[in-house]
Amino acid sequence: MEKSIANHLRRCVRAAASRSRVPYSGRPRAALALMSDGRWMCGVRIENASYPLVIPSLSAVLASANSIGRQDITAIVFSDRIKLEEKTMIQQSFTGSMEQLADDILGHSGSITAPSDELIIGRHFPDKLDTAAGIRLARQATRHAYTPESDFPVGALVVTHDQMCYQGVNVEHGDWTQMLCAERAAIAAAVSAGEANIQYIYLSCPNAPATATPCGACRQVLFEIAPEAILWMDRGEQTAESFRISGLLPMAFSL
Numbered sequence: 001m002e003k004s005i006a007n008h009l010r011r012c013v014r015a016a017a018s019r020s021r022v023p024y025s026g027r028p029r030a031a032l033a034l035m036s037d038g039r040w041m042c043g044v045r046i047e048n049a050s051y052p053l054v055i056p057s058l059s060a061v062l063a064s065a066n067s068i069g070r071q072d073i074t075a076i077v078f079s080d081r082i083k084l085e086e087k088t089m090i091q092q093s094f095t096g097s098m099e100q101l102a103d104d105i106l107g108h109s110g111s112i113t114a115p116s117d118e119l120i121i122g123r124h125f126p127d128k129l130d131t132a133a134g135i136r137l138a139r140q141a142t143r144h145a146y147t148p149e150s151d152f153p154v155g156a157l158v159v160t161h162d163q164m165c166y167q168g169v170n171v172e173h174g175d176w177t178q179m180l181c182a183e184r185a186a187i188a189a190a191v192s193a194g195e196a197n198i199q200y201i202y203l204s205c206p207n208a209p210a211t212a213t214p215c216g217a218c219r220q221v222l223f224e225i226a227p228e229a230i231l232w233m234d235r236g237e238q239t240a241e242s243f244r245i246s247g248l249l250p251m252a253f254s255l
């Protein structure tokens with residue numbers, strides 16, 4: 001990768017690191033994914049009082065890219081030195097084997113395009129976003145889910161006070177411990193974009209419309225990021241059901 005391109009991307013990812021949510025470690029971190037068309041996007045580290053539930057910056061950017069159907073990543077740039085576990089995770093993800101191009105950059109050296117604009121993954125919903133529209137968008141998001149392990153696609157939509165929408169899906173791979181649920185993928189996309197004001201979360205599990213609810217880990221993460229938000233569950237043919245996030249996790253763990 002040319003030095004000027006690398007330095008440009010380093011400036012972008014270091015700026016994004018300031019959007020990290022790191023109240024426990026105080027150590028911001030971001031990862032930038034450069035796409036085949038030169039567009040790029042960032043993911044940030046999102047910590048939780050329950051430390052093992054941290055969303056690492058690499059997971060955040062990979063989940064955000066997958067959730068909008070983009071898998072054409074040609075390079076990943078970190079806001080500081082790449083860690084061993086990140087290299088391993090990249091080899092196991094859809095990005096395939098990438099070469100180490102610098103202390104903080106991995107990439108497919110032959111196919112790197114000069115960077116253009118940031119890929120903005122949130123979409124502004126222009127009209128009033130009612131429950132039916134939110135559910136419809138969460139359902140539509142499931143088309144990007146990839147579930148060879150469970151055959152259980154999930155789609156989520158995070159909506160902010162000013163109607164910015166961030167979608168998330170579950171994308172499965174060999175190491176189950178590294179997967180993010182759809183809800184956490186959507187949260188990762190929103191927080192990585194700098195959103196702090198989440199009002200609604202819509203969730204659709206087309207294979208279990210009558211009974212599905214967010215898992216305990218997602219409840220803990222949602223509680224920390226958006227305790228006052230309202231979660232709407234798609235109930236298929238039945239009327240959608242709503243819950244306040246804080247009510248979904250009595251006696252939530254905090255530090």
Ligand code: THU
Pocket residue numbers: 147150152154169170171172179180181182183213214215218
């Ligand atoms: N899953 C979610 O995406 N959200 C939940 O709240 C529960 C579980 C996903 C994870 C995995 O890909 C599949 O559903 C089965 O656990």
